[in-house]
Amino acid sequence: MHPFDAALALSPDREGQPGQFQGHTQAAWWNMVGPFGGISAAVMLQAVLRHPALHGTPVALTVNYTAAMNEGPYTIVATPVRTSRSTQHWTVQLCQSHGPEGAVVVLTATVMTALRRPGWGASDSPMPRVPAPQTLARATAPPGGLPWLQRYDLRTVTGGLEFLQVGHKPGAAVHGTSLSQIWIRDEPARSLDFAALAAQADIFFPRVWLRRGQTCAAGTVSYTVYFHVGTQALQNCADAWVLGQACGQGYGDGFFDQTGQLWSEHGQLLVTTHQLVYFKD
């Protein structure tokens, strides 16, 4: 089984309500102090996609990281709070038993799904002109090699982790910008779907590292993905490369935000994404 599908495996809880699932963290997706945030977001979306009452495909996903996720099992409950003819709104919660503390809410999410009607379209976010992924070297993981980074083939166009190299002075300006452009593909390759996009839109390392030229403790606290494509367009992408772009906006008093886009290899805007990140000075 592909490691992404292994992480997304959810068992319906036969004694619980419809939309209640059991899952388990995966060592293959571990980040510094918990799972990669993108895989957690994908699992939250997956609970909606597996719900028997699902109506339509995802258009908006917001995940809040409310507590640390420990290694072990968890329970997700996805609830359709409102269904209309063409749209459906969901709330999702993931809980985990944290020993003496009891059940802790680790993630909350809201999801909107919709039956998209074919119609007029345009983009104010054209894909930037960048070298093809085949012409770029695969990014090497930083010292200590985090497991989740091995789950992606990443080819940096600009705004990579060069500043981690020996000889760079911490705090020295890196690019004068927090812009990164990175080609992304699941490793091994896997056909694109909504859950895969929900994870890939979170692959960017903290913008504050790039902005300050040094690493620090940082973690996403709120994460939003808007989906601009339907099932057919995603199927047409198959397992091709995705170009990701991310940039910081404002930084101050322990938080910064990031705005980003993912395009298909042929330049179609797939998702736009935003996140708020906690960082330690």
Added chain:
Amino acid sequence: MHPFDAALALSPDREGQPGQFQGHTQAAWWNMVGPFGGISAAVMLQAVLRHPALHGTPVALTVNYTAAMNEGPYTIVATPVRTSRSTQHWTVQLCQSHGPEGAVVVLTATVMTALRRPGWGASDSPMPRVPAPQTLARATAPPGGLPWLQRYDLRTVTGGLEFLQVGHKPGAAVHGTSLSQIWIRDEPARSLDFAALAAQADIFFPRVWLRRGQTCAAGTVSYTVYFHVGTQALQNCADAWVLGQACGQGYGDGFFDQTGQLWSEHGQLLVTTHQLVYFKD
């Protein structure tokens, strides 16, 4: 009482749980087919700000517009799902009785509040150089004058509703872009606070109108605001002007998204904002 404060008036429900409030829609804030979305977002935030267990100030707000809001009373329940030493995560729901349909969830939201520690800050979103608000004419409401538009003094720098003027061909290109820059102030003037920012970040008319040079039915379905300032910085703004900027990103099959920023009159980044909007072709 200022019309903004009248809209934010919430009565604690003495028979309900802590964080349960009663409110009522306000004719002064009516838009096409319901209240202005920004006032609804502000009311959801206000329920958190009024909660006796509140910890910190808002850093992230996401509101989902799940059903039409009717004229009349409503109930909001704000729940702190996780509180740590320095952060707090909330879920919020607004319900309304819709006649024979019974209680309907009209809005869902997640809010994060935090005790911000003073520390390093920077901006990758400098305020654009634009003419001062005092040099620009006050925007006139479009024909039919929507009540909520009277609640703001808006001075358009670029990307206004000029295309609604007689003689413009529907569909003719307007700017070749969906960018708007608009000076914003409550009318009458009112000191800035978090709820005011939550409302002001939604004042931009649908980007699809500007992009296509024609109006259509459209409504926000998911709305996110990240707050980049604390209480002191907001108090320093007093009732000065705020510069708002918004731009579309992707449009297709009935939905588009918008990204935006609000700066203080002196150029401090106050909030960044994103929304997904439904539109009818």
